[in-house]
Amino acid sequence: MDLNLSESQQILGKAAREFLAAECTGAVVRAMESDPAGYPPQLWRRIVEMGWPGVAVPEAYGGQGAGFLDVLVLLQEMGRAALPGPFFSSAVLASLAILQAGSAEQKRSLLPRLCAGELLGTVALSEPGIDFGLEKLGTSVQSRQGRYLVNGTKIFVPDAHVADFMVCIASGDPGLSALLVKKGSPGVSVEPLDTTLRDKQFEVVLRDAAVEPHDVLGALGQARAPLDAALQKALIARCAEMVGTGRRALELSVEYAKVRVQFGKPIGTLQAIQHHCANLATCIETAELMTSKAGWLMEQGTACRREALHAKAWTNEACKRAAWLAHQIHGGMGFTKEYDLYLYTGRMTSFAQLMGGTSWCYGEIANGLWASAS
Amino acid sequence: MDFIDPRSDFRREVGEWLDRELTDELREEFAREITYLRVPMSWSSKLLEFNRKLGAKGWIGLHWPKKYGGGGKTLRDQLVVVEELAARYAKIVSSQVLHCANILLVHGTEEQKMDVIPRAARGEIEVSLGYTEPNAGSDVANIQMRAVDKGDHFVISGEKIFNTMAHWASYHWLLARTDPAAQPKHRGLTMFLVDLQTPGITVRPIHTIDDSRTNMVHYDEVKVPKSRMVGSLNRGFYLAMEALGQERLFVFNPHFYRTLFNEIAQYVSSETRNGRVLAQDPLVRQALAEFDVKLEVAHLLYERVICTLEANKPIISDVSMFKMFMTETGQELVRRTLDLIGLPGMLRAESRRSVLHALIADGQRATIFHTFAGGASELMRNLIAIRGYGLPASD
Numbered sequence: 001m002d003l004n005l006s007e008s009q010q011i012l013g014k015a016a017r018e019f020l021a022a023e024c025t026g027a028v029v030r031a032m033e034s035d036p037a038g039y040p041p042q043l044w045r046r047i048v049e050m051g052w053p054g055v056a057v058p059e060a061y062g063g064q065g066a067g068f069l070d071v072l073v074l075l076q077e078m079g080r081a082a083l084p085g086p087f088f089s090s091a092v093l094a095s096l097a098i099l100q101a102g103s104a105e106q107k108r109s110l111l112p113r114l115c116a117g118e119l120l121g122t123v124a125l126s127e128p129g130i131d132f133g134l135e136k137l138g139t140s141v142q143s144r145q146g147r148y149l150v151n152g153t154k155i156f157v158p159d160a161h162v163a164d165f166m167v168c169i170a171s172g173d174p175g176l177s178a179l180l181v182k183k184g185s186p187g188v189s190v191e192p193l194d195t196t197l198r199d200k201q202f203e204v205v206l207r208d209a210a211v212e213p214h215d216v217l218g219a220l221g222q223a224r225a226p227l228d229a230a231l232q233k234a235l236i237a238r239c240a241e242m243v244g245t246g247r248r249a250l251e252l253s254v255e256y257a258k259v260r261v262q263f264g265k266p267i268g269t270l271q272a273i274q275h276h277c278a279n280l281a282t283c284i285e286t287a288e289l290m291t292s293k294a295g296w297l298m299e300q301g302t303a304c305r306r307e308a309l310h311a312k313a314w315t316n317e318a319c320k321r322a323a324w325l326a327h328q329i330h331g332g333m334g335f336t337k338e339y340d341l342y343l344y345t346g347r348m349t350s351f352a353q354l355m356g357g358t359s360w361c362y363g364e365i366a367n368g369l370w371a372s373a374s
Numbered sequence: 375m376d377f378i379d380p381r382s383d384f385r386r387e388v389g390e391w392l393d394r395e396l397t398d399e400l401r402e403e404f405a406r407e408i409t410y411l412r413v414p415m416s417w418s419s420k421l422l423e424f425n426r427k428l429g430a431k432g433w434i435g436l437h438w439p440k441k442y443g444g445g446g447k448t449l450r451d452q453l454v455v456v457e458e459l460a461a462r463y464a465k466i467v468s469s470q471v472l473h474c475a476n477i478l479l480v481h482g483t484e485e486q487k488m489d490v491i492p493r494a495a496r497g498e499i500e501v502s503l504g505y506t507e508p509n510a511g512s513d514v515a516n517i518q519m520r521a522v523d524k525g526d527h528f529v530i531s532g533e534k535i536f537n538t539m540a541h542w543a544s545y546h547w548l549l550a551r552t553d554p555a556a557q558p559k560h561r562g563l564t565m566f567l568v569d570l571q572t573p574g575i576t577v578r579p580i581h582t583i584d585d586s587r588t589n590m591v592h593y594d595e596v597k598v599p600k601s602r603m604v605g606s607l608n609r610g611f612y613l614a615m616e617a618l619g620q621e622r623l624f625v626f627n628p629h630f631y632r633t634l635f636n637e638i639a640q641y642v643s644s645e646t647r648n649g650r651v652l653a654q655d656p657l658v659r660q661a662l663a664e665f666d667v668k669l670e671v672a673h674l675l676y677e678r679v680i681c682t683l684e685a686n687k688p689i690i691s692d693v694s695m696f697k698m699f700m701t702e703t704g705q706e707l708v709r710r711t712l713d714l715i716g717l718p719g720m721l722r723a724e725s726r727r728s729v730l731h732a733l734i735a736d737g738q739r740a741t742i743f744h745t746f747a748g749g750a751s752e753l754m755r756n757l758i759a760i761r762g763y764g765l766p767a768s769d
Binding site: 005271275278 | 375377378660662666674677681695756762763764767
C-alpha cells in the first residue's frame with residue numbers, strides 16, 4: 001500500500017500549481033464572474049498548449065495517454081486556483097462521454113479536436129426534478145424520417161454558451177441514448193441560469209431538435225452502461241477539484257489564524273480556533289484519501305461504483321463543513337469580496353450539489369447495501 | 375499510489391485459523407465482556423488458553439526480533455492479526471504488553487528484554503500501564519508519584535488511577551517523578567517496570583459504568599531495584615510518548631466497527647418496526663449509507679497511519695486524526711443505531727430478547743470513554759493543529 005503520488009504525478013502537480021498561481025490569480029477569477037465568456041481565452045489557449053485537456057485521452061485520439069490519476073492531479077490544482085473555464089465541461093464531461101459511448105469513428109473525429117482545443121463540448125444531463133443520475137430522465141428521442149428528434153428541458157448544462165456541441169442524454173425505445181446536438185441547431189434554445197456561484201450554467205430547451213444518425217454516440221438506446229462509466233469518472237473528477245479547492249481554504253484559514261491578532265495574541269493560540277482548524281484539516285485530508293482510493297481503483301479498471309459514491313458523498317459533506325469552518329475562523333474579513341476565501345468556499349458548497357449531491361449518493365449506496373430489499 | 379492489501383495471504387491464513395479456533399463460547403465471552411475495550415473482573419480459563427494459543431502460533435509480537443521470541447516480521451503483520459481478531463469481536467487479551475515491549479526493545483536493558491518479551495510473545499503475561507493519577511490525566515507531565523533514589527534501589531510512594539488490567543497483570547509499567555524540581559515538569563519523570571507482587575503495592579477495583587473494571591494502585595514505600603528502571607533517568611515521559619502513537623492503532627481498530635456495521639445492515643434487512651422492514655425505511659437507509667461512508671473514512675485514516683509509520687515519518691498528526699475520528703464515529707454509530715432499531719437495542723446480553731449480541735446496548739455506555747481515554751479528542755485536535763499545521767501552542 002502506498003498513498004503517495006508517483007514522481008511524474010508530483011512533477012505534473014507542481015508545474016500546474018506554479019503555472020496557475022501565476023496566471024490564475026484571485027483577481028482573474030473575480031473578474032471572470034461578470035465576464036460574458038466566463039474565462040480568459042488566452043489562459044485557456046495556454047492550458048491547451050500544455051496538453052491538459054488530453055492528458056488521459058489515449059494517444060490514438062490525440063491525447064497523452066496518461067492515467068486517470070493524472071487528471072485528478074490536474075483537477076486538484078485547478079480547484080486550488082478556482083480556475084474558471086470549460087475544462088470540466090469539455091475535457092472531462094464531453095470527452096469522457098465520447099470516449100465511453102462513442103464509436104471508433106466518432107472518437108477519431110472528435111477527440112483529437114477536443115484535445116487540441118479546436119472544439120469545446122459539454123454534457124446536458126440534469127433536468128427540472130432530476131439533479132443527477134440516469135433514472136427517469138424526461139428528455140426523449142424519437143425516430144422520424146431517418147433522423148432523430150429530441151424533446152425536453154435540460155438545466156445546469158455547463159458552458160453551453162461556448163460549447164460547439166453538447167452530448168444530450170435522452171431516453172427512448174429501447175433505452176438511454178447520448179446524442180450530439182450542435183451549437184445553433186434549430187429547435188435548441190440556450191438561456192443562462194443565474195447561479196450564486198456566477199459560474200456558467202444554462203437551461204437548454206430542445207423542441208424537435210434534429211440529430212443525424214451519425215451524431216448518435218454509439219448505438220441508439222445503448223448508452224446506459226457507457227454513460228454510467230463516464231459519470232462515475234466524472235464524479236471522482238469533481239471530488240478532486242473540490243479537494244483542491246478545500247486545500248486552499250484550509251491554507252488560507254491556517255495562515256489567517258497565525259497572523260490575525262486579537263486580545264494581544266494570534267487567534268491561532270486559542271484552542272477554539274485550533275479545533276476549528278483541526279476539524280477543517282480532517283475534512284480535507286479525509287476527502288483527499290477517499291478521492292485517491294476511488295481514483296486509483298478507477299485507474300486500475302477495478303469496479304469502484306461504491307467507492308466513487310463514497311468519495312462524492314464524503315467530499316460533499318466534508319467540503320460543506322470545511323467551508324463553514326473556514327469562514328468561522330476568518331470572521332468578518334472572510335465575508336468580504338475583497339478577500340479570496342469566498343472564491344473557494346463558494347465552489348466547495350456549489351460543487352457539492354453538482355455531479356451527485358449527498359442525498360443522491362446515500363440513496364445509491366443504500367441500494368447497493370440492500371440490493372434485494374430496495 | 376496503490377491501495378492493495380500487502381498481506382492478503384497472511385490475512386486469509388489468520389482468518390481461517392480464527393474461524394476454527396473461536397468457538398461460539400469464546401465469541402460470546404469476547405462480545406459480552408471484552409468488546410469496546412472493556413476489562414472484566416476475571417477471564418475464563420478457555421479465553422486465557424486461547425490467548426496462549428495465539429502466542430504459540432507466533433502471532434503475538436510478530437514485529438519483534440526472533441531473539442526475544444518475536445516473529446521477526448513487521449508491524450503490519452502484527453496488525454493483520456489484531457484486525458482479524460477485531461473483525462470477530464476478539465482481541466489479544468494481553469494487549470498492553472505490546473505497547474511496553476515496543477519501548478523495551480528500544481530502551482530496555484538486555485535483562486529486561488529477555489525477562490519480559492519472550493513471555494509476552496507467548497501470551498502468558500500482561501502489563502498494566504501506570505501513567506494516570508488523580509491529578510494527571512491528559513496532563514501526563516503533572517505526575518506526582520514520587521520515586522526516591524536510594525543507591526541500588528528506588529523507594530516509590532503515591533497513587534495511580536485508571537490502571538486497567540492491574541488486577542491481572544504481572545507488571546506495572548510505571549511513570550514516576552524522580553526530579554520534583556524539574557522545569558518543564560515532564561523532564562523529571564522516569565519509567566519503571568515493577569513486579570506487581572512487590573510488598574507495599576495495593577490494587578483496588580474501580581467499577582465503571584460499562585460493568586467493567588479498572589483499578590486504583592497504591593504504592594506505600596515500595597522498594598524497586600535499579601535494574602527495573604527503563605531507559606535513562608528523567609527520560610520517562612519521552613519513552614511513554616514515543617509509543618503512544620502506535621498503541622492507538624492497536625486499541626481502536628476500525629475492523630471491529632466494520633463487522634458491527636455489517637451485522638446491523640443484515641439485521642435491519644429482516645427486522646420490522648412500525649409495520650415495515652427497517653431496511654425499507656428511507657431514514658434507516660440514509661443513516662446506514664452515511665455510516666458505510668464514515669467507516670471507510672476511518673479505515674483509510676487507519677491505513678494512512680501504518681503507511682506513515684512504515685515510511686518512518688512523524689505520525690503524531692495522522693494518528694491523532696485517526697483516533698479522534700474513529701472513536702467519535704464509533705460513538706455516533708451506536709447512538710444513532712439505537713434510535714433506528716428501537717427498544718430491543720436497550721437489552722443486555724442476558725435478555726432473551728437481546729439483539730446484535732447486545733453490542734448496541736452495551737455500546738451506549740462502553741464507548742463513552744473512548745473519546746477521552748488514550749488521549750482526549752480535544753487533545754487530538756490540539757495536536758493536529760499544533761504539530762500538523764504549525765499553529766502556535768498556547769502559553
